[in-house]
Amino acid sequence: MVMGASRSRRYGSNYDAIVVGSGPNGLSAAIELVRSRRSVLVVEASEEIGGGARTKELTLDGFRHDVCSAVHPLGASSPFFRSLPLEEYGLTWVQPAVLAAHPLPDGEAAALFRDVVQTAERLAVDGSVYRERVGELVARWPGIARGVLGPGLRIPRHPRDLARFGLIAGRSASWFAGRFEGAPAQALVAGMAAHANVPLDRLFTAGVGLMLMLAGHRAGWPFARGGSSSIVSALAAHLTAIGGEIETGRHVGTLADLPNARAIVFATSAWTMAEVCGDALPSRYLRSIANFRPGPGVFKVDWALSEPIPWRASVCTEAGTVHVGGSFEEIAASEEAVDRGTVSERPFVLVVQPTVVDPTRAPVGRHTAWAYCHVPNGLSADMTTRIENQMERYAPGFRDVVIERHTMSPADFERYNASYLGGDISAGAMFARQVLARPAWRIDAHRTPNRSIYLGSSSTPPGPGVHGMCGYHAARSALRHALR
Template sequence: MSDYDAIIVGSGPNGLAAGITLVRQGWRVLLLEAKATVGGGMRTAELTLPGFRHDICSAIHPLGMGSPFFQSLPLADYGLRWIQPDLPLAHPLDDGTAVTLHRSVEETAANLGIDGSRYRRLFAPLVADWDKIAREFLGPLRLPRHPLAMAKLGLRAVWPTTLLAKTLFRTEPARALFAGLAGHSIMPLEWPLTAAFGLMLGTLAHKVGWPLPQGGSQSIADALAGFFTDLGGEIGLNHEVKSLAALPPARAVLLDVTPRQLLAIAGEELPAGYRRQLQKYRYGAGVFKVDWALSEPIPWRAEACRRAGTVHLGATLDEMALSERMIWRGEVAERPYTLVTQQSLFDDTRAPNGQHTGWAYCHVPHGSTVDMTAAIEAQVERFAPGFRDTILARHTMTTHDFQQYNANYIGGDINGGVQNWRQLFTRPVPRLNPYSTPLPHLFLCSAATPPGGGVHGMCGYHAAQSVLNKFT
């Protein structure tokens, strides 16, 4: 290998974003990936039967559509096509109905009864200010450029989900809808800051939708990689990096890894004090996932669920709060809060003609070995009687399978570390520049840096900007 200006390790959304940012500035960049394909959490494969294409990890992409960095790229020129489901989200209830999240704030409010006006007051200002909020929220902690817009978010974002939902809303459907959104935090809903996840995802649904990429999440990775290489970047596949010494010479090295891998790769080159800080980094709860090849669409009782790209399963706020609370006690719930997506309803490239795919996961304790297949399928059957009869084949992934698939998913934690108030903006350790390390040429660009998990590329973008600020 010849000399490069920068070496990037890892080809997830952040590694690719960092590479694109640097090559756009004329840097010679080599991106190394341990697997045979690029993508990190954006891969798609035939996991069950031939012709059924399943997203291995990420599936629905409000953050991808809403990312200021992705919006700056010509990804459509590289084959990326976004598909908007008829409904971003449906949340079925035990009475056979469902509460729905629409692209329109007004339509959503209209199906919330007496809570409609409260919902409108909560989300309408955030939707109006999202473009200002996004650049602040999806980056490192700093003095806000738009303090009034950030205040509208921040005053509610710091609340625990349970407190905000029970204080603001009077009806169970509205509370359940918000709790389902906030449940993406993978934290107990009684914890401070969990409301921020519900506010962000709800706002994104109204601003940009909850789209899916045609052909699967691999399409995002392929578009990013195609643009990167067209700009002159180089990609090396099947190249696992175990030490800094194994890398070719470069001005800067950017690692799309979490603290545990950083310690393994850099080792004794890092100062002892910094190593001790990295060792204190906390990883969060894991996930258990099931993919299905189906003979027909999931037979939801609530008609709205048949038009939604995403369906949240957990009939009440209290049920979901119990499920998420138990995980952090090392237990699993009989009725786990479950997230379901049904891409083939809107994208006919996902399954053979007339057949369908299903994708679902629930949260489990860190490193759990419990098989949650039966519990997840019971949750779906609860709201879609006859579902089990549609299953042609299934594929499951435990927390260990996720870590084997992607070394960043320690213990099945798909966010690269718990995103609580201690670690959301100070990840991986408290530093003025969270992307830098004590080694002047070494930087982190993973979800273990702000703004954390999700397919948005903003961690990589900000890390690359940090590199450019240092060397240019």
């Protein structure tokens, strides 16, 4: 299927740029190129646009589930998204009253709110440390965000803000949690940092957790009303309105599959780009991409629910996201187990419950939720029982409210989207070396040694998430070089 105004051009003439992949980064790259007055075609393998931001009725009619991304602290913080009129094309961010809750084995819960003081109040003994350490950085978030959502190795525009952030961010989550005395604050740090899918004693894991907290305090952790697909629908509608074109159902196997263009931006994994380009890229660069490692995978369950989840800790009932995994030690052990190639009996489970704020996701009075746990890359074992056992620990009677479930293993994710190699939803592990050199050591991470070929997926800085910044930076690089 072809979307866009000048459909005839595809068969007659060349484009300035082709973008491969219509996920949030591909569409963002295309928008940046078109608004810089270049002609662009986006080519997508699937019949549907959207990559990791699609919404489908996975369980029953009327229950709309986000297949991949659901919660968007970085989307709401993205300087690129904020520069676009996405609301005019149907995107509405909806914020839960509680951004994220973290139930504890004693029935209490830590929670992240928009307000730093409200968050600190629940942390009892650690409240003042949280207010001081995190509160100071919240004020600096606009400068920090420019850096952490930036193109990678560059002289920062806000060096002081970034340096203050870096004092914590470069360290491990274990170190960061050690700044607090009580179990609730330590667990809160663990749940945030575990989004990195890396053991919590590794460098930069504090940074992932802290970034999500700061983004939450400044921009929230919103859902997109109606589902994450409304983010990519809005991007695609804007793109075609300003003159870009999109062709779906067209898998790119080699460069010969593409029309002529002065620049090609791959918004696919780095490995897909390497496979498609073959010897159009120098062998040294291809070796670096071969050394770029995928991270662990995920196993995900989507539920259609008859009632809200019966959480024991009441603050969880209003939370968009719930980190289920107990204490810092339990979560650290869970992430460590995955790194060793196994799965804990009590895995860290990331739960989202969109119907807390978005009733459009289910028939009246019904609910949806999804959950995933980390697993070794490519693992084929079914994790449904372990995930639901964890749910029962913190929400007794949970299974009684499940009407239907749908599961996706690492292999299902790879089939669904070639970028999720072995179920790695980050398109490249987020350990220290690969945070700094993503996907290879280069000053301009988005530019390959071939002047016509660029990489703009979450295999590049600033990394995974629905924020469009990788695509934006790749487009800017192409505009500076191939498309000058």
